[in-house]
Amino acid sequence: MITTTNKTGKLLVTTPSDREIAMTRVFDAPRSMVFDALTKPELIKRWLGAFGGWSFVVCEVDLKVGGAYRYEWRGASGEKLAMGGIYREIVRPERIVYTEKFDESWYAGDALDTTILEEKNGRTTLTTTVRYESKEVRDAVLKSPMEGGVSKGFDKLAELLASRMEGIEK
């Protein structure tokens, strides 16, 4: 079990099993509201991926078991990011299970996401557990800086490389 938080201490990342990563975050709102924000395109567009120069090009949701969702974003300098999947389970407003795949995915196969919303005193704990095809794939994802277990030296290196890359590619 690895428990870490991000810079603001709000996003909790855990590893419930050797194929999974779970992200937990508390929102100061009832879960019916959070559920809507996760499943209605007009609301999804207002938060998911729409920052830092990125904007939605496609945001389609067919919220039923077997229905598909599809998100496509474009970055400030024209770069593209796209993902989608199929809803496997929908229990409003407490549970959504769906597949996840990026168009230019760097991990093998589809991931299966289980989102659980728990409400207490008007606050909602949102937990999204992503199950990857294998431990190797999960581990690769876990090595990312999002997990926070990466050495400072490597963080610095990533920064350095990012700035270098900008110099080369832009």
Add this chain to the structure above:
Amino acid sequence: MSPRHLDATFAALADPTRRAILARLASGQASVRELAEPFSMSQPAISKHLKVLERAGLVSRGRDAQRRPRRLEAKPLAEATEWLERYREFWEGNYERLDALLEVMKGTKRPRKRGKKK
């Protein structure tokens, strides 16, 4: 970049010693002996890590036949870290935006709720 190549990159980055080696090489090329110094590891042990990094295309060998200095190949690592950075920023940024949206949603609901009996 092919997924297979990225797999090799991520596998190579999975080890803290290898990340430290890369961090050292980011400040300039170094021989195996120089790389082994800051770690309490033998040169053969460091060489093993270097082989993994070389196979992943993250490290190459310099021309000097005596020292055989290793140097960092920045491009594959940059491609991998770009993806990962994007992923992390994606969720941090998302949830902050979702906070803001929920505040707006609560604001538009509140007047109606206040009028209701409990």
